[in-house]
Amino acid sequence: MLDKIELAEKNYKVEFDAVNNLESIEELRIKYLGRKGIFTELFEEFKQLPKDEKPKYGQVLNKAKSFAQKEYDELKSKLEKSESEKKENIDLTLDGRNVELGSKHVLTQTLDEIKQIFKGLGFSIYEGPELESDHNNFEMLNFPADHPARDMQDTFFINDNFLLRTHTSPVQVRLMENNKPPIRALMPGKVYRNEAISAKSYCLFHQVEGLYVDEDVTFAELKGTLVVFLKQFFGEDVKYRFRPSFFPFTEPSAEVDVWWQPKGKEGRWLEILGCGMVDPNVLENVKIDNEKYVGYAFGMGVERIAMLKYGIGDIRVFFDNDKRFLKQF
Amino acid sequence: MKLSLNWLKQYIDLDGISTEDVVENLTTAGLEVDDVIDQKKLYNNFIVGYVKERENHPNADKLSLCKVEVGSEIFPIVCGAPNVKAGQKIVLAKVGAVIPNSDFTIAKAKIRGEESMGMICSERELGISDNHDGIMVLDSEIKSGTDFSDVFGFNDVIIDIDITPNRADAFSHIGSTRDLAAIFGRKLKLPEISLTETEEEINAIASIEIENDIDCPRYVAKVVKNVTIKESPKWLTDRLTSIGLRPINNVVDVTNFILYEIGQPLHAFDLDKLAGNKIIVRSAGKDEKFITLDSKERKLLETDLLICDAEKPVAIAGVMGGENSEVTTSTKNILIESAYFRPSSIRKTSKKLGLQTDASIRFERGCDVNITLYAAQRAAQLISELGNGEIVKGEIDIYPNKISLKEVSLRISRIKKILGFEITIPKIKEIFSGLEFEIVSETNEILTYLIPTFRHDIEREIDLIEEIARIYGYDNIPEIAKIGVSVERRVDNSSFNDKVRETLAGLGFYEIITNSLLNVELASKYGNPIGVLNPQSFEMSHIRPSLFPGMLATISRNIKVNEKNLKLYEIGHVITKFNDVISDFSDFEETEHLLFAITGNANEDEWYSKKRETDFYDLKGLASSFFKSVTDKSRIKVKYNQSLGEGMFEYSICNLIGKNTFAEGGKVKAEVLKEFGISQNVFAFDINLTELKKIEVELNRFTELLKFPKIKKDCAFVLDSNIDYNAVVKIIESSNSNLLKNVKLFDIFESESLGSNKKSLAFELTYFNENKTLTEEEVDKEFWKAIESVKTKLNAELRG
Structure with a gap:
């Protein structure tokens, strides 16, 4: 019996030394430690021994088996570890499988940013048609026929009564005609101007207008609200000025300039939006009591703001839609 | 308009006020300064x-x-001019000029090889004339070291x-100065008139006779006799050239000077050329013609106002004079016209003739009816001074219906309601007195003002409030950020x-924005476009009835710069007319569309996959994901169009809501692409967003997660190759109970080995019951029913 144990132990050591992978160690385990393995069989044999012989072999057998078991456990975990390290032969530097994402046009992105700020200030968003009546685009907004103010907006006419809207203000008219104050809305959309296409002007552009009509709206609040916008959009330290201007549909009217300081060049004031208190005539036209209610309105061009923000010098690139341009934003 | 600061200083004392302050305050008063040219700075480093x-x-x-030699310094200069000599006084442009x-x-x-420390200038180099024959030689009396700008003023x-x-x-100079006077609190000084008149x-x-006193409310005339027509003196030509005007002769220069001085347009007639020495102001006759000073014949309408003599027209009122009564070197006697014309009448004529002049632009915006006499007198005085003329006694002043001054009241409480801050009554009164508004009556609540006739823009209380804000200064008005909750x-x-x-960006599309104006030929191929009355060009005469032309042009342009693999979309309005005459919103329809298009390769050769060209199934899959993301897809029906005669597509699928087709997508016909020079396949989907938005998407309620197992069964059929996949699916679905939850095609196989014109379609059928575990027997029963149904109805065989 003792010989058998020693032989088993010796053979185990020899075979153990030859093991070099998970497969052969499993074979080794089955051969020596499995249900019908050599050590298991030796234990069976041991059970048959007379009672007085048992102490003689028990200790030796136990020691041999636990030694084998310990050797096996250690080597197996070592092999498993090296196996897992070895198995994935991955080139981490290779490009991943391509998933091309698209994007919104940079004008849409700019508009979204403007919308976001005013939505946060409680503004709703309304849209309206591009082919408008002269009535909604001019008459209702206090541009009388034969008035020099009409020269301010070169217009594409369809006929005497219809035109391509020159601003999104007709949406204000539609809104005020169909709603009671308080009205607080932002109105984005395409507008058209009959101007030759050049680096500086295009026959259409995107405008966003805002309108707020309520009982206690003031010019000071208009200023405050627009300053919040300027700071959120251009940064806390934006330098700006409000100066008097003229629009038929607002009185008093103002234009807002921001100080633009390109690197290494001379800075200058750039006009970025027009605004004012809704002219009482406009409120009267839409049948809102202009004694009780006061409103303010403002408007800005998305292209102009996007050109400033992204350093784009030619308005035409927005409408060329070159993919190399689209991909940049 | 250009203002000369020196000129402006004739009417206001600007002592202690810097140029920067003047510029700044013009802008804050609403007269936005575009540009400032400081001549002294311009001639910095130019020295005698x-x-x-x-x-x-x-x-x-x-x-x-x-x-x-300049003062005590000596500069070595290399000069190329032939006329340079020792002993000359010259203008030296020093280093840095x-x-x-x-x-x-x-x-x-x-x-x-010789050092040069500057340049001796010619007149052209100094920008004062075109003379470049040699250097400019100055009077020897002028001291060296004097700034060049001082030499010439x-x-x-x-x-x-x-x-x-x-x-x-x-x-005008005086008009702009009035704002400065109000802001700086200084007095505006008008030139005084002193006339020496003949007997x-x-x-x-x-x-003078006015036939149409509606369009010509006032006409003032003065006459100066025996005038010598000659060049104007330097002070006058300097004034005019400083603001970019070309001096002509003393008479014309005086009228231009006064226009820019006080804003009243004047006209000088050669009195001897006026038949009957008479002026008649009347409307033009039908088809009347007239040759203006620029030698162009103008056709007139009955709404145009003419200035005539006893026989013929001599000027288009307020717009331009005629050749026939022009002041020339032989003119002796001058009749000065200083009139007030109705603004909208002048505007109409000027617009119609396409003729805008310094005079018309002022008349159409509104001149001052009460300055006419003063302007005529000032002109007479200056003409007589500069041309040794004799001013004839008195004036003719036809002013039948006097325009009375408007009274406008201002409620103090209203100022706060509109502007949002309080301003004291003394401050208000100071502002208006600076603007020459006369107070009529006042209480603690209400101030009433008389509005001067030069302020056509002040008619209402709100206009007075605007004046307060303007002169008080917008920058001084508080900023109240009242971020309230909107109720x-x-x-x-x-x-x-x-x-x-967002969905389309996630699906890999780039957004484009194209011009909505197209040429008529192109636009008409895609619908019934509306034309623009006054287009910029032939290429942009009609409003797009479809997004296709813009998209295809964009694809074409990108292919040319070698961007061939494209997934693009545009959202925009399209307009189609129903009637040729647009008199109402019902004569046309404006809808919002989305067009997305794919072309080129879906993917290029990569280490993990082979190059593959985009095809119809890419489009269909993208459309499906799109609809699933933005709406309730179950509300949308589909129609298949295998081959189309008309329209954009070679084949297409349509999407319907009820019976209304709102979207169509497919393969764009090669002949359509050819017009844009595109030779690769384009697949596109055009969706009417106005309609799509009408689908009301109900709130998606939570569905319990499945607790019981799904059972999947596979089968493959050999069918005639012309049978649509969809036909098979429909038969499978109709043969089974609602235990069948999904039918998926997982393989298409075509081979001669199946027989000619045969194909094999392999399906995976998924079954489950929400309430219990299904047995194999239950599923097999359904599964075989499906197989039998397909076999008999489509004459199919079960494969394998």
Whole structure:
């Protein structure tokens, strides 16, 4: 019996030394430690021994088996570890499988940013048609026929009564005609101007207008609200000025300039939006009591703001839609 | 309009006020300053020098070496002018000087080996004439070291301002100065009139008659006799040239000067050319013609106002005079017209003739009816002074219906309601008195003002409030950021499109924005477009009835720059007319569309996959994901169009809501693409967003997660190859109970081995019951029912 144990132990050591992978160690385990393995069989044999012989072999057998078991456990975990390290032969530097994402046009992105700020200030968003009546685009907004103010907006006419809207203000008219104050809305959309296409002007552009009509709206609040916008959009330290201007549909009217300081060049004031208190005539036209209610309105061009923000010098690139341009934003 | 600061100073004392302050305050008063040219700065480093020595350049025949003395300094200068001599006084541009009208800066240089520390200037180089024959030689009396700008009196500052249409009153030096006077609290000084008149009465030598006193409310005439027509003196030509006007002769220059001085347009007639020495103001006759000063024949309408003599028209009122009564060198006697015309009448004529003049632009915005006499007298005085003329006694002043001054009241409480801050009554009164508004009555609550006739823009209380804000200064008005909670219902018209854009970006599409104006030929191929009455060009005469032309042009342009693999979309309005005459919104339809298109390769050769061309199934899959993301897809029906005669597509699928087709997508016909020079396949989907938005998407309620197992069964059929996949699916679905939850095609196989015109379609059928575990028997029963049904109805065989 003792010989058998020693032989088993010796053979185990020899075979153990030859093991070099998970497969052969499993074979080794089955051969020596499995249900019908050599050590298991030796234990069976041991059970048959007379009672007085048992102490003689028990200790030796136990020691041999636990030694084998310990050797096996250690080597197996070592092999498993090296196996897992070895198995994935991955080139981490290779490009991943391509998933091309698209994007919104940079004008849409700019508009979204403007919308976001005013939505946060409680503004709703309304849209309206591009082919408008002269009535909604001019008459209702206090541009009388034969008035020099009409020269301010070169217009594409369809006929005497219809035109391509020159601003999104007709949406204000539609809104005020169909709603009671308080009205607080932002109105984005395409507008058209009959101007030759050049680096500086295009026959259409995107405008966003805002309108707020309520009982206690003031010019000071208009200023405050627009300053919040300027700071959120251009940064806390934006330098700006409000100066008097003229629009038929607002009185008093103002234009807002921001100080633009390109690197290494001379800075200058750039006009970025027009605004004012809704002219009482406009409120009267839409049948809102202009004694009780006061409103303010403002408007800005998305292209102009996007050109400033992204350093784009030619308005035409927005409408060329070159993919190399689209991909940049 | 250009303002000369020196000129402006004739009417206001600007002592202690810097040019910067003047510029700043013009802008804050609403007269936005576009540009400022400081002549002194322009001639910085241009200085009078004395040519002490001159000798020939050792290495160049045509060059001279000069030593120019400026004060105690001596500069070596290489000069190329033939006329340079020792002993001359010249203008030296020192190192650092910038040559006017150019970007050229004088630098220290070595010319043919000799050092040069500046340049001796010609008149052209100084920007004062075109003469470049040689250097400019100055009077020897002028001291060397004097600034060149002082020699010629170039010490003005020219301020270019923008005048908004409401501020006709500011369209002159005095008009603009009035705002400065109000802001700085200084007095506006008008030039005084002092006339020396002859014994002869004006009524004896001329007469005026107004036939149309609606369009011509007032007409003032003065006569100056025996005038010598000649060049104007330097002070006058300087004034005119400083603001970019060309001097002509003393009479015309005076009328131009007064126009820019006080804003009243004047006209000088040669009295001897006026038949009957008479002026008649009347409307033009039907088809009447007239030759204006610019030698063009103008056709007139009955709404145009004419100035005539006893026989013929001599001017188009307020717009332009005629050749036939022009002041020439032989003119002796002058009739000065100083009139007030109705603004909208002048505007109509000027617009129709396409003729805008310094006069018409002022008349159409509104001149001052009460300045007419003053302007005529000032003109008479200046013409007589400059042309040794005799002013005839008195004036003719036809003013039948006096325009009375408007009274406007201002409630003090209203100022706070509109502007949001309090302003004291004394401050208000100070502002208005500065603007020459006369107070009529006042209480603690209400101030009533008389509005001067030069302020056509002030008619209502709100206009007075605007004046307060303007002169008080917008920058001084507080900024109240009252970020309140909005209690009104919040609406966002754009939220659906926001979702559309986000979905498409996620699906790999780039957004494009194209021109909505197209040429008529192109636009008509895609619908029934509306034309623009006054297009910029033939290429942009019609409003797009479809997004296709813009998309295809964009694809074409990108392919040309080698961007061939494209996934693009545009959202925009399209307009189709129903009637040729657009008189109402029902005569046309404006809808919002989305067009997305794919072309080129879906993917290029990569280490993990082979190159593959985009095809119809890419489009269909993208459309499916799109609809699933933005709407309730179950509400959308599909129609298949295998081959189309008309339209954009070779084949297409349509999407319907009820019976209404709102979307169509497919393969764009090659002949359509050819017009855009595109030779690769394009697949596109055109969706009417206005319609799509109408689908009401119900709130998606939570469905319990499945607790019981799904059972999947596979089968494959051999069918005639012309049988659609969809037909098979329909038969499988109709043969089974609702235990069948999904039918998926997982393989298509076509081979001769199946027989000719045969194909094999392999399906995976998924079964489950939400309430219990299905047994194999239950599923098999359904599964075989499906197989039998397909076999009999489609004459199919079960494969394998």
